[in-house]
Structure formats: C-alpha cells, structure tokens
Amino acid sequence: MPAKVDMDKIVSLCKRRGFIFPSSEIYGGLASCWDYGPVGVELKRNVKEAWWKAIVQDRDDVVGLDTSIMMHPGIWAASGHIDNFTDPLVECKSCHLRWRADAVEGKKCPNCGGELTEPRMFNLMFKTFMGPVEEEASMVYLRPETAQGIFVNFENVVTTSRKKLPLGIAQIGKSFRNEITPGNFIFRTREFEHMELEYFVKPGTDEKWLDYWVKERFDWYVKLGIRKENLRLRQHGKDELAHYARDCYDIEYLFPMGWSELEGIANRGDFDLTQHAKHSGKELSYYDAEAGEKYVPYVIEPSAGVDRSVLAFLVDAYDEEEIEGEKRTVLHLHRSLAPIKVAVLPLSRNEKLTPLAKEVFNKLCPNFVTDYDDSQSIGRRYRRQDEIGTPFCVTIDFESLEDKQVTIRERDSLAQIRVPIGELKKVIEAKLKGEAFDASTLWATRQK
Ligand code: ATP
Numbered sequence: 148m149p150a151k152v153d154m155d156k157i158v159s160l161c162k163r164r165g166f167i168f169p170s171s172e173i174y175g176g177l178a179s180c181w182d183y184g185p186v187g188v189e190l191k192r193n194v195k196e197a198w199w200k201a202i203v204q205d206r207d208d209v210v211g212l213d214t215s216i217m218m219h220p221g222i223w224a225a226s227g228h229i230d231n232f233t234d235p236l237v238e239c240k241s242c243h244l245r246w247r248a249d250a251v252e253g254k255k256c257p258n259c260g261g262e263l264t265e266p267r268m269f270n271l272m273f274k275t276f277m278g279p280v281e282e283e284a285s286m287v288y289l290r291p292e293t294a295q296g297i298f299v300n301f302e303n304v305v306t307t308s309r310k311k312l313p314l315g316i317a318q319i320g321k322s323f324r325n326e327i328t329p330g331n332f333i334f335r336t337r338e339f340e341h342m343e344l345e346y347f348v349k350p351g352t353d354e355k356w357l358d359y360w361v362k363e364r365f366d367w368y369v370k371l372g373i374r375k376e377n378l379r380l381r382q383h384g385k386d387e388l389a390h391y392a393r394d395c396y397d398i399e400y401l402f403p404m405g406w407s408e409l410e411g412i413a414n415r416g417d418f419d420l421t422q423h424a425k426h427s428g429k430e431l432s433y434y435d436a437e438a439g440e441k442y443v444p445y446v447i448e449p450s451a452g453v454d455r456s457v458l459a460f461l462v463d464a465y466d467e468e469e470i471e472g473e474k475r476t477v478l479h480l481h482r483s484l485a486p487i488k489v490a491v492l493p494l495s496r497n498e499k500l501t502p503l504a505k506e507v508f509n510k511l512c513p514n515f516v517t518d519y520d521d522s523q524s525i526g527r528r529y530r531r532q533d534e535i536g537t538p539f540c541v542t543i544d545f546e547s548l549e550d551k552q553v554t555i556r557e558r559d560s561l562a563q564i565r566v567p568i569g570e571l572k573k574v575i576e577a578k579l580k581g582e583a584f585d586a587s588t589l590w591a592t593r594q595k
Contacts, residue, residue, distance in 0.1 A: 152465045154403040158332050160476065161461070164535050166190065166486075167333065179329035179336045186535050187457075189486030189516060191340075194456050195319050197483055198342045201367055202317045209315035209344065210308050214296025216321060217277065217287045222295050225426035226419065228272060231390045232291060234327055235266035245269070247327045273323045273337075289323035294448060296320075297345045298419040301431055312433055312444055313356065315346040319453065331404050333454040340453035347444035349435065350417065354394070356447045357414045361396050364412055364449045368398070368456075372481035373463045377401040378409075391418040400459045409459055410451035417443040460484055464536060470561065478536030479559055482579050487537045488515040489575055492528050494544040496521050504543040507553060507568060511541070514572055515579070533558060539575060557584045 161167040166187035170180035183191050203211045223229050235248040241261030248266040256263055273289040276282070290296065297316045304316050322341045329335045348356045361380065369375055383395040395413040399406045420443050424431040434441045464478040482488070489511055493504035504521065511517045518537065520528050525542065532540050542554040553571065555578075556563045562584055566574050578584060 151401065151403055152462055154332055157403070157458070157461055157465060160465070160478075160534060161187065161332075164531070166461070166535075179326075180338065181333050181336065181454075186486040190460070190480070190484060191453060191457055193484045193486070194460065195340075195342065195453055197371060198367075198451070198453075198456075199317070199319065202315070202342075202344055206315075208310070208313055209317055209346070210304060210310065212297055212300060212304065212316050212318045213320065214293065214300060214318065216290050216323075217275075218290060218296060218299070220287060221426055222299060222423070223272065223288050225422040226295050226298075227390050227422070228288075228291060228295075229270070232272060233268040233270050236269040236327060237263040237266050239263055245327065250328060269325075269327065271324045271326065273325055291324045292322050292450070293318045293320045293341045293343045294345055294450065295419070297343070298423055298431075298446075299427075301347070301420060302429070305433065311437075312435065313346060313348045313352070315344050317342075317344045319343075331402070331407075333458050334402060334404075334407065336454065339455075342451045342453055342456075344449050345415075345419075346447040346449075347433070348447060349438075350442060350445045353414050353416070353445040353447060357394060357396075357412065360447050360449050361398075361412050364410055364451070365398055368400075368409070368459070371460065371484060372479070373400070373459060377463060379406065389413070391415050400462075402459070402462060409455055410449060412447070412449045415446040415448050417445055419446060420444065475530060475533055477533040477558065480536035480538075482538045482581070485536045485538050486516065487518045487532070487535060488579060489539045489541060490518040490520060490528070490532045490537050491541050491543070492525060492532075493521050494525055494542060497545075499548060500543055500545070503547060507541060507543060507571065510568070510572060511575065515575060529556070539578060541571065541575075560584060 164186060165184035168182045168184055169176045170182050171177045203209050236245045237248050237251060238245045239256035239259060239261045242256060242259045244256065244258050246257065251257060251263065254263055272291050274286055275289065276285045277287045278285045297318055305314065319340065319342045321338060323338050326335055326337050329337055346356060346360060365378065365380065368378055377400055379399050381397045381399055388395055392413045393416045395411060397408045398410045400409040420431040432441050432443050460480065464480045466477050466479055468475050468477060491504055491508040491511065493500040508517060508519045522528065529540060538558050540556045542556065547553050551568050552565050553568055554563050554565050555574065
C-alpha cells in the first residue's frame with residue numbers, strides 16, 4: 148500500500164464518484180470552496196457522528212451544545228481574536244496580489260516581480276452586517292472557531308446539566324477564516340467545520356488531562372483505521388504557542404503534501420473564562436462542593452477539523468491494487484465511516500431478477516445505508532462500489548430465484564459467502580460490527 152497518494156488522484160476520485168465537487172462549478176468555481184456530493188455527505192456525517200459518539204454519547208462527563216455562528220462582537224475582543232487573529236501581509240504595488248509576509252522571499256512579487264509594500268496586519272475574521280443598515284454599529288463577525296460559543300455558555304451549561312467538574316462541552320459546526328493561502332483541496336478552506344471539545348478541569352490537574360486527551364484523540368484516528376505510522380505528535384515550542392495556550396500538541400498526519408496538522412490539543416488554562424468574566428462583567432467560576440472552594444476552571448481543548456479529517460481518512464484508505472491482472476482502485480474505509488454500507492446488485496437487469504432484488508433492497512434499506520444498482524456489467528458495478536468504499540455487495544443471481552440465497556462479497560478480501568435472504572440483515576449487521584468474514588457461520592457457504 149503506498150504511504151502517500153497524489154492529491155490529484157484524491158481530487159479526481161472525489162469528483163468522479165460524487166464525494167466532493169468544486170463549489171459554484173457551472174459559474175467557473177469559487178476559490179477554495181467545495182461542495183460535498185451524495186457519497187461525500189454521508190462520509191462527512193459519519194466522521195461527525197463517530198466523533199460525537201466517542202466524545203459525547205459514550206461518556207458521562209461531556210455534554211453537547213450548538214451555538215450560533217454570529218455572536219456579540221465583544222466576544223471576539225475578549226477572546227483576543229480582534230487583536231491577535233492576524234497574519235502579516237504584503238501587497239504588490241502593481242498587480243495588487245497579497246502574500247503572507249513569511250511566504251515571500253525578498254522584496255519582489257512572486258507573481259509579476261513588482262514592488263511589495265511593507266507588511267501589514269490582516270485580520271482573518273469575516274465581517275458582515277446585521278440588520279438593514281450597513282454601519283460600524285451593526286457589524287458582526289462570522290465565528291472563526293466554535294470554542295467561544297462554549298465559553299460564553301459555561302454558566303448556562305453547568306447550572307442546567309447539574310454536572311460536576313471535570314466537565315466537557317462539545318460542539319460541531321461551521322467556522323470561517325479568511326485564510327490568505329487556502330489550498331490543498333479541503334485541507335485549508337475559508338469555510339470549514341470544526342469539532343471542538345472544551346474540557347473544564349480543576350487547576351493543577353490540567354497537565355494530567357492534557358496527556359489524557361492527547362492520547363484519546365490520537366487513538367480515535369487509529370481506531371477508525373488510520374495507520375499509526377502516518378500519524379505523529381508534535382509539541383509546540385514556547386515561541387510558537389498561541390496567546391491563550393500554556394501548552395499544545397498537534398496531531399499531524401502524513402498528507403500528500405507532507406506532515407501537516409490534523410488536530411490541535413491545547414491547554415488554554417483559565418484564559419477564556421477570565422477574559423469573558425472581565426469583558427462581560429459576569430462572574431465565571433465554579434464552586435467545587437467537595438473541595439469547598441471556588442475557582443476558575445482550566446480548559447483542555449481538543450480541536451479538530453471535520454474536512455481535514457475527511458481528507459485524512461480518504462488519503463489513508465486509498466489504494467490501487469492488481470487483482471488477477473486487473474487494476475482496481477479501492478477505498479479501505481473503516482466500515483463505520485463508509486458512506487454506503489451495502490450495495491444490492493442484481494446480476495443483470497433481467498425482469499425475473501428485478502422483483503427479488505428489489506425485495507432484498509427493501510429489506511436492507513431501513514437498516515443500513517443501501518445502494519441499488521443494476522446499470523452496467525457486474526464487474527463495473529463492483530469497481531464503483533470499491534471506489535466509494537462500500538464494505539459489502541449483495542448479488543442476486545438466477546440461482547437465488549430457486550434457493551432464496553444471495554452472495555455477499557467483501558470489499559477488502561474479495562471473499563464471497565452465500566447466505567439465505569432471511570438471514571441477510573442479521574449477517575450484515577454482525578459483519579458491520581466487525582465479525583470475521585468467513586464461512587464459519589452455519590448457513591454460509593464459501594464461494595470460489
Ligand atoms: P493551521 O495551523 O493549519 O492554520 P490552526 O492551528 O490555526 O491550523 P486551529 O485553530 O487549532 O488550527 O483549529 C483546529 C483544527 O481546525 C485544525 O487542526 C484543522 O483540522 C482545522 N482547521 C483550522 N483551520 C482550517 C481551515 N482553514 N480549513 C480547514 N480546516 C481548518
């Protein structure tokens with residue numbers, strides 16, 4: 148399996164098979180904006196659901212939240228985004244293109260060779276206006292992270308959830324950053340989705356919890372099929388830490404363009420709650436009944452990008468194999484992430500097969516995300532399902548009409564077993580939970 152695949156191959160597969168399309172394509176596209184197609188949207192939902200299940204639903208110390216994208220502008224003054232969320236930029240005096248100062252060597256524009264201005268700070272937050280009048284007083288920002296919506300609701304959540312510390316509050320939602328150098332497909336875009344957890348702990352226990360979350364998050368990617376050798380941890384140097392962070396680790400992935408950040412896990416100390424208390428005039432602290440003391444909790448923040456995770460899962464799953472002299476492209480996606488779980492494929496469009504194939508489809512469809520395809524040769528249909536990472540294909544052939552059995556083909560091993568239609572749902576359920584794909588089950592007979 149290649150350690151790395153070309154980004155072009157991923158982009159082209161995504162377009163060809165309906166994962167991801169360039170946004171506004173019929174109008175010539177819009178730079179670095181992408182639309183998720185029919186199978187892409189399923190994959191993206193599965194990534195978010197896997198995160199939500201692991202972070203919120205499988206634990207009793209984390210609750211969820213869904214806050215608004217536009218918030219009081221004072222929040223961004225308190226968080227430091229108005230002052231600090233900036234990149235130094237230079238502008239070309241002749242073609243007016245802007246460049247990140249640290250990405251340009253010398254004083255000449257990389258595009259036209261023109262003279263560059265001195266660096267100026269450029270804020271990465273998008274601005275818009277709320278209400279009918281476009282004036283300074285009605286200006287709001289589109290959030291560049293979901294975290295602040297969590298901090299400003301800390302009090303609401305603690306009082307209504309009646310939970311003790313350590314307590315996590317999790318959120319998934321859109322964020323917007325006017326990135327200067329977006330690119331590498333969905334790796335860096337100006338509109339993207341965040342999956343963020345703010346885990347509030349007693350000061351003094353923060354280092355222990357940082358270690359805990361770094362390990363949890365690393366293991367999450369591995370459990371969902373990312374090869375360990377393609378992941379690594381990198382601790383931020385003191386000079387590199389964001390203004391709010393006491394310590395920070397990046398989980399990096401070996402993307403086609405090299406090792407790059409997949410997720411950041413930061414110890415934010417009490418920076419955010421203290422700032423919001425100062426700016427809002429509301430006390431934001433926690434009364435620890437057991438210890439009989441009041442304090443401002445520290446926060447550990449694992450912050451991941453949905454789109455960047457989708458890209459990592461796609462890259463890691465991508466493979467080109469040769470099977471009996473024929474090339475096949477396959478996505479070895481973890482079964483819980485695969486957009487389509489099972490495809491029902493009648494051997495041909497023969498009118499005798501269709502009713503039984505439809506009957507099988509109707510049985511499976513309410514239970515699993517199921518595709519029905521009778522369009523081309525069976526070989527081409529298998530190839531299509533391999534390319535979108537469908538773990539199981541169910542084939543209905545003429546024998547099925549007689550013995551009421553169908554063939555299940557497994558994506559990775561290409562093994563096939565024959566199963567009575569009455570058992571099909573149960574079998575697929577078990578296989579999707581990870582049961583071995585072999586003929587050991589009583590009624591299944593292995594096919595050559
Ligand atoms: P980078 O250094 O790559 O700009 P960051 O350190 O600014 O990222 P954070 O603010 O820590 O990123 O955001 C957490 C996660 O959100 C990142 O690890 C990444 O997965 C995702 N993310 C951040 N910015 C973008 C973006 N412009 N496009 C897509 N995903 C992003």
